[in-house]
Amino acid sequence: MAKASAVIKQSPEVISRTGPFGVVILAPGDLEPRLLEGSACFVWDLLSDWSTREDISQSLAQLFEADLEVVSRDVEILIDELIATEALVVS
Amino acid sequence: MTSVGSAEQISMLDFVAGVGLRAHSEEEIRHLEQMSEAEWAEFHRGLLLERLVPLASYALDNGSLTASELQRTEITQDHARAMSLAVVLERRLLEVYSEMSLAGIDVRVLKGSAVAHLDYPDPSWRAFGDVDLLVPADTFDAASEILTAAGARRRFAEVSKGFDSRFGKGACFSYEDGLQIDLHRTLSAGPFGLTLDLDSLFRDVEEFEIGGVMLRTISRQHRFLHACFHAALGDVSPRLVALRDIAEMLLANQVNFRDAVVTARAWRAEVVIARAISLAWQRIDLPPNDAYAWANSYSPSGYEERALRAYTSENRSYATQVAAGVTAVHGIAGKLAYMRALLLPSRQHISGRDSSYWARLRRGAGALRESRSSQ
Numbered sequence: 001m002a003k004a005s006a007v008i009k010q011s012p013e014v015i016s017r018t019g020p021f022g023v024v025i026l027a028p029g030d031l032e033p034r035l036l037e038g039s040a041c042f043v044w045d046l047l048s049d050w051s052t053r054e055d056i057s058q059s060l061a062q063l064f065e066a067d068l069e070v071v072s073r074d075v076e077i078l079i080d081e082l083i084a085t086e087a088l089v090v091s
Numbered sequence: 092m093t094s095v096g097s098a099e100q101i102s103m104l105d106f107v108a109g110v111g112l113r114a115h116s117e118e119e120i121r122h123l124e125q126m127s128e129a130e131w132a133e134f135h136r137g138l139l140l141e142r143l144v145p146l147a148s149y150a151l152d153n154g155s156l157t158a159s160e161l162q163r164t165e166i167t168q169d170h171a172r173a174m175s176l177a178v179v180l181e182r183r184l185l186e187v188y189s190e191m192s193l194a195g196i197d198v199r200v201l202k203g204s205a206v207a208h209l210d211y212p213d214p215s216w217r218a219f220g221d222v223d224l225l226v227p228a229d230t231f232d233a234a235s236e237i238l239t240a241a242g243a244r245r246r247f248a249e250v251s252k253g254f255d256s257r258f259g260k261g262a263c264f265s266y267e268d269g270l271q272i273d274l275h276r277t278l279s280a281g282p283f284g285l286t287l288d289l290d291s292l293f294r295d296v297e298e299f300e301i302g303g304v305m306l307r308t309i310s311r312q313h314r315f316l317h318a319c320f321h322a323a324l325g326d327v328s329p330r331l332v333a334l335r336d337i338a339e340m341l342l343a344n345q346v347n348f349r350d351a352v353v354t355a356r357a358w359r360a361e362v363v364i365a366r367a368i369s370l371a372w373q374r375i376d377l378p379p380n381d382a383y384a385w386a387n388s389y390s391p392s393g394y395e396e397r398a399l400r401a402y403t404s405e406n407r408s409y410a411t412q413v414a415a416g417v418t419a420v421h422g423i424a425g426k427l428a429y430m431r432a433l434l435l436p437s438r439q440h441i442s443g444r445d446s447s448y449w450a451r452l453r454r455g456a457g458a459l460r461e462s463r464s465s466q
Contacts, residue, residue, distance in 0.1 A: 021168070
């Protein structure tokens, strides 16, 4: 698992589509496409540039006026999944 | 050719096909929630068949369509499904493209994926159901072998040995998982596929990116001409998405229509462009413009009329199109080789299409007679 301070970004190898439905991504390690909805789309969008889990959690907590600890837990789970399927590259 | 219909006359599907291309006033907003259950079911089926789900989804997003919560959810889910299929097809495209390129084949991506990435505001506006590739005639067999080695099965065997690389439109390959690749040598079966300048399709290149890989496709003008070939010569009633492609390229993407007509003239296919534009403008009910005025007043040559009949007459078939191609083949030797291939096809091809050599001969001779009688 990548450290919380690791710098991460969308992998250029991901094939994706963004629309009113959310974001559909097919990462190198995915067998089937994955649909990102709601705040997961926001996370994905932030990851179009290099970022860290901390920065993403803070942006998300601020945007949705939510508890940072709760948001951080959700962001951790999502980012771990995305790293496992090679949807993200870690610097 | 008939005149453009009034806004009241166009159906809800035709309306969706034109979303984003016409200005809509408040009164022209369409309301799906006013449909009965049966009307909604039929409209919904139409959206899927005509590949218009993304446009309906964006119409809901920009307010030119309104819907009940349930209808909105269905369209949004359909859009996500259509885009899931698109990314799966694009992964297969990358695999095949890479293998063909490694084998030294100068491959070009056609239609769906290329048009979605280059001709629409965003690729999520355009759904597609297969992968289309164009390869140079002399590498058609090698490209076919790559697909077969990767597990794809050719749907119909070659008419006779060497026909594909010399005269054929191409072949359709399907994989066990249901994905399909159309491998093209040219843009159409029959006469119009035999008179176009294939070399120019490979000379004028445009590129687009998928998953970090740059892929080559044909030029914007050639994509427009191909869209016209597909809409005017493909299905009797073309899919609305095929007509939308033409309108999108002309109205939003500013294809140089006059230059396209010059190229079409050199390909002896101006009538194809005229028919495609007329179909698009009438069906989608777009405001008249120069392109539509030209299409509506275009007077085809005798050759064009005869050639077009093979695609549009009531008894149109692959056989009549191929038979009509005789007139477009260069030279006596070429015509003889073409006719021999049609009348003496391989056993594998016959078992896929006809029951016997005799049935084939009867059908081939009939198609040739029909082609001549219409000349």
